[in-house]
Amino acid sequence: MDSPHPNMGPETTPRSQISEEHAMVNIEDVELDDIVIAVIGPTGSGKSTFVRLASGHDVQRTTHTLTSFTNDILAIRFRDQESGRHVVLVDTPGFDDAFKSDLDILNMISDWLNSSYKKGLRLSGILYLHRITDNRMAGTLLKNLRVFRKLCGKDALDKVYLTTTMWDEVDQSTGERRLEELETEYWRSMVMQGAQVVRCQNDEYSAKKIIQQIVSQEAARKGVVLQRQMTNLRERKEIELEMLVEGQIELLTKIDKARKAASDASVLEELQKEYDDLAVKVDDKLCQKQKHSSSWLEDFLRFFLHGGK
CATH class of the missing domain: 1.10.287 (Helix Hairpins)
Incomplete structure (x- = not known):
């Protein structure tokens, strides 16, 4: 691609046309005081659903061709009604994508972060989505988790939100048992280093509460540079x-x-x-x-x- 900026999808909105409600934007449209949040996780973990619930913008990633924008970094800008701040959710391709390797996706995310860092933008948080319906941490999921941990670096974990999804597809007791296993075994070291565990109940209320939590915590720790660890x-x-x-x-x-x-x-x-x-x-x-x-x-x-x- 000849553009100097990472591809943000074929239907981004010029700055002059951006709605106060929500819009898909390019990196040059993001402002320095925006709350920028990356949404990362395996394919099928509910990233696009979370973005829709939190922002009200329905992004449908297509998968019918190798050149479709399912592989692009998509950024959605909207106003958080609680704080009045503009939030940008960065919807990333899932690990184990059909057409791109995990390394390609890692590079794509890192390139976007580098471009945002050069513009002076700072990430306020990273959501790592995990299906609570997964009854075990298979090899692929463990590999995804390792890649994610290396991407963040240990010094950035205080801005990581380990987000369980699809609670409506599992009974409460089973979900709680799996969550305890995640917290005490697979996510234990990350939690001990500052990562927070949150849950999205597949409804607008819980998605927006997660956003508001990040906005609130960002206000209390301005000036912390997350990308420096992530893009080293x-x-x-x-x-x-x-x-x-x-x-x-x-x-x-x-x-x-x-x-x-x-x-x-x-x-x-x-x-x-x-x-x-x-x-x-x-x-x-x-x-x-x-x-x-x-x-x-x-x-x-x-x-x-x-x-x-």
């Missing part, structure tokens, strides 16, 4: 490297299973090609990293990829 280039490269290696390990497992199953030669050839392409990317990242400093991760990668040579 060194941490971002570390995340990219770890995710690439995870991809290699997954491919090696697939190759091993295919060989044992005596799969078609073309299948093995395709898997090997994917692995080789990924190896080139990892080697490139390692070369970049070696120019700066060494770490335990680099030593591990050198041993894993090159037999310790």
Whole structure:
């Protein structure tokens, strides 16, 4: 894309036409005193539903083509009736998107944050949405959570709101039991470092109460810069490297299973090609990293990829 700004979708509204109620906006339309909140989470966790309930703006992400704006960062600007402040909800693509890898989505979010930081904008909060209907933290959900934690950094967790959704689809006792498990096990370290647990009951009232909570807490801690931790280039490269290696390990497992199953030669050839392409990317990242400093991760990668040579 030739535009200097991250793509915000095909139907954003010029500043002069922005309604006092709500509107989809570009990053240049966001003002310095706006309350900016990122909405992040796995695909299907209810991000767009939350945005609709909180803002009154119904954003329908389409998925019928590779070029549809389901993969875009969408920003909705509206006025919070309680405080009178303008709020911007940044609706991000879900992890495990059909057309983009988690790394692509991580880069997309980081690029948007970098652009907003250069403009002087500051995030007031990050909502990480999780379905309370999920009866266990499967591998994919755990991976999403790891990516999210690395994206935030430990110093930014006091502005993170771990938000459970879809309470209307589970009985109360089951939901409370799952929430306790999340708080005491999977989210425990984040909560201890300042993250807050909130719940959206799939209604306008609870969604707006969450927004008002963030607005209120932001007023009490002005001047805190969240993006500095989130967009730190060194941490971002570390995340990219770890995710690439995870991809290699997954491919090696697939190759091993295919060989044992005596799969078609073309299948093995395709898997090997994917692995080789990924190896080139990892080697490139390692070369970049070696120019700066060494770490335990680099030593591990050198041993894993090159037999310790």
